[in-house]
Amino acid sequence: MRPKVDIKIDIRGVSKTYASERGPVLALRGTDLTVNEGEFVSIVGPSGCGKSTLLYVVGGFLEADGQVIIDGAPITGPGTDRGIVFQEYALFPWLTVHDNIAYGLERQRLPAIESEKIIDRLIGVIGLAGFENRFPRELSGGMKQRVAIARTLACDPAILLLDEPFGALDAQTREIMQDELLRIWLETRKTVLLVTHDVTEAVFLSNRICVMSARPGQIIEEFAVALDRERPREELVLSEDFNTIRNEVWLSVRRQALAAGQQNAEP
Amino acid sequence: MIQGVSAPGRDAARVPWRSVASVAGLLIVWEASARAHLTPVLFLPPVSDVVDQLWRSTADGTLARDLFLSLGRAFSGLALGTVAGVMLGLLMARNRVIEWLADPLVALGFPSPKIAFIPIFILWFGIASLSKILLVAFACIFPVIIGTYNAARSVNRLFLWSAMSLGSGRTSLFAHVILPACYPRIFTTFRIAVPVGLITTFTAEMVAGGGGMGATLIYSQRFFESPTVFAYILVMLGVGLVLDAAVRKFQRHFLNWAEEAGA
Amino acid sequence: MGRAVPLVLFAAVWQLVVSSGLINREFLPPPTAVAVAFADLFTGGDIAKNLFVTLFRAGAGLLIGAACGVWIGAMMARSQHFKDYVMPIVGGTYSLPKSALIPLFALWFGIGNVTAIAAVFLACLLPMIVNTYHGVTTTPKVLVWSAQALGTARREVWSRVYLRNALPDIFTGLRIALGFSFVLAISAEMIASTNGIGKLIFMYGENGTYDYMFAAIACVVVVAFFADRGLLLVTRRLLGWHESAVADHERRRA
Numbered sequence: 155m156r157p158k159v160d161i162k163i164d165i166r167g168v169s170k171t172y173a174s175e176r177g178p179v180l181a182l183r184g185t186d187l188t189v190n191e192g193e194f195v196s197i198v199g200p201s202g203c204g205k206s207t208l209l210y211v212v213g214g215f216l217e218a219d220g221q222v223i224i225d226g227a228p229i230t231g232p233g234t235d236r237g238i239v240f241q242e243y244a245l246f247p248w249l250t251v252h253d254n255i256a257y258g259l260e261r262q263r264l265p266a267i268e269s270e271k272i273i274d275r276l277i278g279v280i281g282l283a284g285f286e287n288r289f290p291r292e293l294s295g296g297m298k299q300r301v302a303i304a305r306t307l308a309c310d311p312a313i314l315l316l317d318e319p320f321g322a323l324d325a326q327t328r329e330i331m332q333d334e335l336l337r338i339w340l341e342t343r344k345t346v347l348l349v350t351h352d353v354t355e356a357v358f359l360s361n362r363i364c365v366m367s368a369r370p371g372q373i374i375e376e377f378a379v380a381l382d383r384e385r386p387r388e389e390l391v392l393s394e395d396f397n398t399i400r401n402e403v404w405l406s407v408r409r410q411a412l413a414a415g416q417q418n419a420e421p
Numbered sequence: 422m423i424q425g426v427s428a429p430g431r432d433a434a435r436v437p438w439r440s441v442a443s444v445a446g447l448l449i450v451w452e453a454s455a456r457a458h459l460t461p462v463l464f465l466p467p468v469s470d471v472v473d474q475l476w477r478s479t480a481d482g483t484l485a486r487d488l489f490l491s492l493g494r495a496f497s498g499l500a501l502g503t504v505a506g507v508m509l510g511l512l513m514a515r516n517r518v519i520e521w522l523a524d525p526l527v528a529l530g531f532p533s534p535k536i537a538f539i540p541i542f543i544l545w546f547g548i549a550s551l552s553k554i555l556l557v558a559f560a561c562i563f564p565v566i567i568g569t570y571n572a573a574r575s576v577n578r579l580f581l582w583s584a585m586s587l588g589s590g591r592t593s594l595f596a597h598v599i600l601p602a603c604y605p606r607i608f609t610t611f612r613i614a615v616p617v618g619l620i621t622t623f624t625a626e627m628v629a630g631g632g633g634m635g636a637t638l639i640y641s642q643r644f645f646e647s648p649t650v651f652a653y654i655l656v657m658l659g660v661g662l663v664l665d666a667a668v669r670k671f672q673r674h675f676l677n678w679a680e681e682a683g684a
Numbered sequence: 685m686g687r688a689v690p691l692v693l694f695a696a697v698w699q700l701v702v703s704s705g706l707i708n709r710e711f712l713p714p715p716t717a718v719a720v721a722f723a724d725l726f727t728g729g730d731i732a733k734n735l736f737v738t739l740f741r742a743g744a745g746l747l748i749g750a751a752c753g754v755w756i757g758a759m760m761a762r763s764q765h766f767k768d769y770v771m772p773i774v775g776g777t778y779s780l781p782k783s784a785l786i787p788l789f790a791l792w793f794g795i796g797n798v799t800a801i802a803a804v805f806l807a808c809l810l811p812m813i814v815n816t817y818h819g820v821t822t823t824p825k826v827l828v829w830s831a832q833a834l835g836t837a838r839r840e841v842w843s844r845v846y847l848r849n850a851l852p853d854i855f856t857g858l859r860i861a862l863g864f865s866f867v868l869a870i871s872a873e874m875i876a877s878t879n880g881i882g883k884l885i886f887m888y889g890e891n892g893t894y895d896y897m898f899a900a901i902a903c904v905v906v907v908a909f910f911a912d913r914g915l916l917l918v919t920r921r922l923l924g925w926h927e928s929a930v931a932d933h934e935r936r937r938a
Contacts, residue, residue, distance in 0.1 A: 437768060437771070437772075438768075439765060439768035439769050440768050440769065440771050440772045441772075442769070443768075443769040443770070443772060443773065444772045444773075447773075463791070464791065464792050521687075521690060522690045522693070523690070524687060524690065525687055525688055525690050525691045526690065526691070526694065528687075528909070529691075529905055529909050530905075531912075532862075532863055532866075532908045532909055532911070532912035533866075533904065533905040533908045533909065534863070534866040534867040534870050534871075534904065534908060535867075536867050536870050536871050536874070536882075537870050537881075537882065537885060537901050537904045537905070538901060539874065540885055540886060540888075540889030540897055540901075541897070541898070541901065543889065544711060544889065544894065544897075545711055616778075616779070616781065619781050620781040620782070620783055620867075623781050623783060623784055624781075624783040624871045624874075624875075627783065627786065627787065627871075627875050628871070628874045628875055628886070635784075638784065638787050639787050639875065641787070642787035642788070642790055642791055645791070647791060650787055650788055650791060651788070653784075654780070654784050654785065654788060657780060657781055657784045658776060658779055658780040660779075661778075661779025661780055661781065662776070662779040664779075665778075665779055
């Protein structure tokens with residue numbers, strides 16, 4: 155099989171300063187990162203290092219210095235090629251589950267029959283059949299996140315951007331959602347950029363992990379993760395190769411977190 | 422309405438004995454002191470007289486006529502003020518120039534007692550309904566503008582970003598995200614505007630005449646017809662209660678998706 | 685101060701509209717005439733006298749109403765029994781347009797200060813009760829428990845935790861009550877009084893001296909504006925630690 159090594163996302167020298175009460179804050183400094191097509195890349199790092207900011211820049215929601223090139227062309231703003239899922243779900247509270255998922259499809263002006271088919275399939279995929287007419291207010295955290303993912307998938311974006319998507323969920327639900335996400339990725343082979351503070355999650359899901367330094371953020375280290383993901387979770391997570399990688403990544407993040415701590419301790 | 426303090430009748434789960442007792446007690450004291458002539462009949466007519474007058478006014482249609490007139494004015498003014506206020510609030514949130522222009526006018530208008538403007542409205546629009554309707558609209562528009570403006574500017578950016586990455590353009594963002602997100606807050610502001618509308622109508626009628634509940638109320642006072650005074654006040658109280666309950670019901674029904682009622 | 689520039693534009697448009705004859709001078713005196721009347725009123729002492737009366741009535745009613753309102757609201761939060769007895773009365777007066785009671789008070793107290801103050805008092809009572817109640821009852825339990833665990837005596841918990849936590853809400857209520865105090869004082873004056881700025885405005889209207897009428901109204905608007913601003917400033921000073929001290933409209937845009 156000829157390996158496809160097309161660069162999907164090319165982040166070059168991205169710097170971002172934002173204004174705060176105490177003056178300008180440099181969130182990212184000259185960050186570089188490339189993501190190949192079909193890769194699952196996780197960005198980990200200490201709190202406040204700017205990993206979410208980087209994701210928002212790639213999503214086109216924030217302006218920054220430097221360049222973000224997708225499929226050879228620089229981005230000009232948000233687009234349906236980059237689907238986003240937030241930690242806080244961001245479901246439109248005034249729309250039902252069905253209508254939330256339908257939102258993106260409406261923009262595409264597909265014939266109703268086709269849209270309905272897509273929505274039905276997705277609702278089946280996320281396992282929420284029967285909940286189509288509920289409002290987000292009536293759903294649990296895990297259910298809301300599934301709807302958020304389905305809403306993003308409805309537009310069939312080539313790239314998935316996920317900002318700590320399972321951070322607000324309890325541990326058990328988080329694991330179930332990770333399994334779901336992995337399954338979806340294995341099926342669709344989209345390019346995924348995941349931001350998370352959970353190192354175990356990163357190792358479980360991705361084939362490459364980037365560790366970001368303390369603020370101002372830069373990619374400091376990268377780890378390739380070559381694990382056989384056909385194995386069930388129980389085997390995988392307890393295996394030696396999994397834990398070797400996990401420990402290395404954890405150590406790297408820990409070093410960055412300590413550096414950040416020292417930084418904050420200084421006047 | 423602030424949570425926790427609701428109109429009577431909400432605690433239907435258990436019979437509110439103490440509340441009933443307190444109201445009953447008041448009525449009894451009232452009736453007794455009036456009958457025993459502890460207080461001049463002029464000041465505190467017996468409850469029975471008030472009820473009697475209420476019945477008579479209803480029977481001969483004066484109450485209905487006055488009520489219809491006043492409520493018609495209040496609702497028209499409210500509708501006008503709310504619609505105009507929402508539009509202006511959204512415009513201000515969207516367009517910096519309009520915001521800059523309108524800001525001092527709204528800042529001045531909001532704390533000022535709109536009642537002071539009654540003579541201007543009478544001068545321009547006469548003493549019939551038009552001046553009252555416009556005054557009510559004028560009184561309601563300021564809180565609605567401010568509430569709408571604040572709601573539009575504080576829409577969660579994650580909603581906007583999600584919609585953008587799902588393909589929404591500028592107009593779609595406005596119509597499909599910003600506007601629906603504002604509904605709960607706009608509605609809360611409207612709920613506040615309702616009693617403002619009523620008060621303004623009644624007061625304008627009391628000051629300027631021209632028919633309506635307020636006008637009859639002040640005439641009764643001038644001619645010392647105290648049962649009518651009391652009767653009309655009770656009707657106004659009833660109207661206020663009914664309207665508030667109706668508005669809350671509407672909110673529960675149409676805005677049931679909001680995280681918190683009145684959020 | 686740059687924020688006031690649109691007002692200058694507004695006055696300019698106003699002047700233009702009248703001078704060009706678009707609107708009859710009878711109905712809308714030009715800003716120049718109003719300004720002259722304004723100055724005359726101040727030097728003549730007419731406004732000062734009446735303004736003082738109005739402010740006295742509004743202020744007295746506000747102070748008494750606020751004090752009683754806070755006490756009642758706090759008691760309602762403290763004692764379920766008290767709340768049950770008082771609830772129907774509080775809930776009832778919420779729906780009643782307070783100015784409807786002015787004729788009743790005129791019947792009882794005649795034309796003058798007492799009627800106006802009574803009306804203001806009643807109008808200010810409710811927002812203070814509701815807001816105090818809300819402030820006290822939404823005190824997070826964890827705050828109370830922390831205070832108790834740190835050795836605060838029972839009686840002190842009330843003043844040091846509950847009431848302090850309720851302060852922002854109380855000041856919000858005060859701001860609302862301030863607005864009401866002006867409305868009710870002026871309403872009462874227009875309906876049942878022989879003096880006060882409400883009565884003055886009304887009289888100028890009846891006499892047809894519209895430039896003076898506009899001047900008096902402008903005076904009321906300005907006074908109300910600065911009273912509101914003043915309260916906001918005091919609130920911000922005292923309650924700088926709480927974000928509700930800053931009204932939404934004042935928050936500088938990000």
